[in-house]
Amino acid sequence: MFTSxxxxxxxxIIYAIMALGxxxxxxxxxxxxxxxxxSFVTGAxxxxxxxxxxxxxxxxxxxxxxxxxxxxxxTGVIHTVGKVNALLSGILMxxxxxxxxxxxxxxxxxxxxxxxxxxxxxxDFFDKTGxxxxxxxxxxxxxxxxxxxxxxxxxxxxxIVTFAIKFITDAFLKTxxxxxxxxxxxxxxxxxxxxxxxxxxxxLGLGLSNAMVAFSGALIAQQGGFADVGMGIGMxxxxxxxxxxxxxxxxxxxxxxxxxxVIGGSIIYRIVVTLALRVEFLKPGDxxxxxxxxxxxxxxxxxxxxxxxxxxxxVKRQIENIQMMSVTPDRKGEAGAAxxxxx
Amino acid sequence: xxxxxxxxxxxxxxxxxxxxxxxxxxLTLKKGDFVTVIGSNGAGKSTLMNIISGVMLPDHGQVSLDxxxxxxxxxxNRSKMIGRVFQDPMAGTAPSMTIEENLAIAYxxxxxxxxxxxxxxxxxxxxxxxxxxxxxxxxNRLNAKVGMLSGGxxxxxxxxxxxxxxxxxxxxxxxxxALDPSRAExxxxxxxxIVDRYHLTTLMVTHNMQQALDLGNRLIxxxxxxxxxxxxxxxxxxxxxxxxxxxxxRIRGTKMANDRALLS
Numbered sequence: 001m002f003t004s005x006x007x008x009x010x011x012x013i014i015y016a017i018m019a020l021g022x023x024x025x026x027x028x029x030x031x032x033x034x035x036x037x038x039s040f041v042t043g044a045x046x047x048x049x050x051x052x053x054x055x056x057x058x059x060x061x062x063x064x065x066x067x068x069x070x071x072x073x074x075t076g077v078i079h080t081v082g083k084v085n086a087l088l089s090g091i092l093m094x095x096x097x098x099x100x101x102x103x104x105x106x107x108x109x110x111x112x113x114x115x116x117x118x119x120x121x122x123x124d125f126f127d128k129t130g131x132x133x134x135x136x137x138x139x140x141x142x143x144x145x146x147x148x149x150x151x152x153x154x155x156x157x158x159x160i161v162t163f164a165i166k167f168i169t170d171a172f173l174k175t176x177x178x179x180x181x182x183x184x185x186x187x188x189x190x191x192x193x194x195x196x197x198x199x200x201x202x203x204l205g206l207g208l209s210n211a212m213v214a215f216s217g218a219l220i221a222q223q224g225g226f227a228d229v230g231m232g233i234g235m236x237x238x239x240x241x242x243x244x245x246x247x248x249x250x251x252x253x254x255x256x257x258x259x260x261x262v263i264g265g266s267i268i269y270r271i272v273v274t275l276a277l278r279v280e281f282l283k284p285g286d287x288x289x290x291x292x293x294x295x296x297x298x299x300x301x302x303x304x305x306x307x308x309x310x311x312x313x314x315v316k317r318q319i320e321n322i323q324m325m326s327v328t329p330d331r332k333g334e335a336g337a338a339x340x341x342x343x
Numbered sequence: 344x345x346x347x348x349x350x351x352x353x354x355x356x357x358x359x360x361x362x363x364x365x366x367x368x369x370l371t372l373k374k375g376d377f378v379t380v381i382g383s384n385g386a387g388k389s390t391l392m393n394i395i396s397g398v399m400l401p402d403h404g405q406v407s408l409d410x411x412x413x414x415x416x417x418x419x420n421r422s423k424m425i426g427r428v429f430q431d432p433m434a435g436t437a438p439s440m441t442i443e444e445n446l447a448i449a450y451x452x453x454x455x456x457x458x459x460x461x462x463x464x465x466x467x468x469x470x471x472x473x474x475x476x477x478x479x480x481x482x483n484r485l486n487a488k489v490g491m492l493s494g495g496x497x498x499x500x501x502x503x504x505x506x507x508x509x510x511x512x513x514x515x516x517x518x519x520x521a522l523d524p525s526r527a528e529x530x531x532x533x534x535x536x537i538v539d540r541y542h543l544t545t546l547m548v549t550h551n552m553q554q555a556l557d558l559g560n561r562l563i564x565x566x567x568x569x570x571x572x573x574x575x576x577x578x579x580x581x582x583x584x585x586x587x588x589x590x591x592x593r594i595r596g597t598k599m600a601n602d603r604a605l606l607s
Contacts, residue, residue, distance in 0.1 A: 172458070174460060174461055174462070175457070175458045175459060175460060175461055176447070176451050176456040176457055176458070176459055176460075176461045177456050177457065177458060178461070179440070179444055179447055179448050179451075179461040180448065180451075180456055182437070182439075182440060182444075183437040183440065183448055186437035186438060186439050186440060187433075187434070187436070187437045187438065189429070189434055190434060190435055190436060190437055191437070191448065192418055192419050192422060193396070193418075193422050193425075193427045193435070193505075194422060194448050194449055194451070194452045194504075195419050195420065195421075195422035195423045195451075195452045195453070196419055196422075196448075196456065197417075197419045198419070
């Protein structure tokens, strides 16, 4: 149990980078970008094939990031210059990337076992420091010692990386260019009248979004030990689920708060899926269905709760009004005044 | 300052719905001119605005601004020199961003946008100062989302954002038409104040004849894509609504077909 939750936490924090990318396109730019399904694999494929061919794993991960950026920019170009509908340009890019990813990898699956990856480097580093034994010692002391994680290093490393990306994103969205990108998602007519090239902003925004997605894909491939051409299927929905769950649970008061919420949403999504798969009736193949149900619930439940609350409030107010109207005749004036001040 | 030369624009050319929106328009605004534009529906007022701002291109003719030919310059490039306020109070601001962020966007209009912070301490002081001139108390709500403001407040903010960087020309497209009378009056007064303070060259389209007479130093009347009447500063001071209606009837031989203009 602890090991699977731990695993969910670890992958949740890596997928959170992808979710931040989806937040950037879906929420900030108001652009439902399906490129994600393809660019996630592109990141994984580029990193895997470079690592297998002996490249430095850090350099490979960075190259994956650049590849994702280019893929996103292309979607932006198709949409803005080609004037193709947003959804369609994302789908076109996703389909195109499927073939490109196969070309990059040369086959449909590239295993990364027994090679040096970012993750093995981090693990080795932590082995040397001895932090793992300290953490595991604490866990054993509190009685959770029966199933210990192999290393805490990857989790700590990924928390640092993900939060670094979160803070960079927060800061970027407050710069002059960041403000222009946000306004592009908010009111295109307005930002054009303030001398900003909305096409360029969309292209840049989608590039950055898919750079994060591909970066996340590269890290997932190294954590899981393989890159597979099908690993991106439904990724946009997982990203959306993380964004929506996070926003619903942790709020959207400011940008910093929202990006934090997205990271939290990604982790919670992983934990929910892990728990769901422990139900005996469900099989691993049901995961996409579970995801879809979670997203539908996350999209509809808050609205239903709101309308229920609103209804309850209205009924309550009506009862109050009736009570006030039915006071004795000599106090009618007061009741009327109270009603007026109430409304 | 602004010079329109033989601007011609046809909609749906070659179809039965063909309509000449602008028929060889010539118009020159000198620095500091405040021109009000009136005319019936479909007179071409909005098309004129769209062609000056670059939303549409003319079929032929030239637009020049500050002595530069901008006829084919893209809308966003041209916006460096043009301030615009739209009829819809929702159109001129970004609702999910705060007041100071909106002002920061407006502040970068005539500069190159960089990776520098949008709202710096120094700029915040400037924003506070310019917001105070609206007398709406917005300077105390810098971090409020603009979507929470009322229509009048949003339009006042739009007006401020369009003007405080002192554009070469200010285009007002019926910017008080969607507001209730008291709010419209507030915006009208603010417009007068701001244009005066920054000595802005202004072109204002309005349906409200009284407003057209009260504001500005020149007036033009449009009909069917043509400028049918130009009134200079001296004549404008003496002009009344009745004069305008009579003048229209004299020129066109029909009554002005615009209930909105008559009633307001």
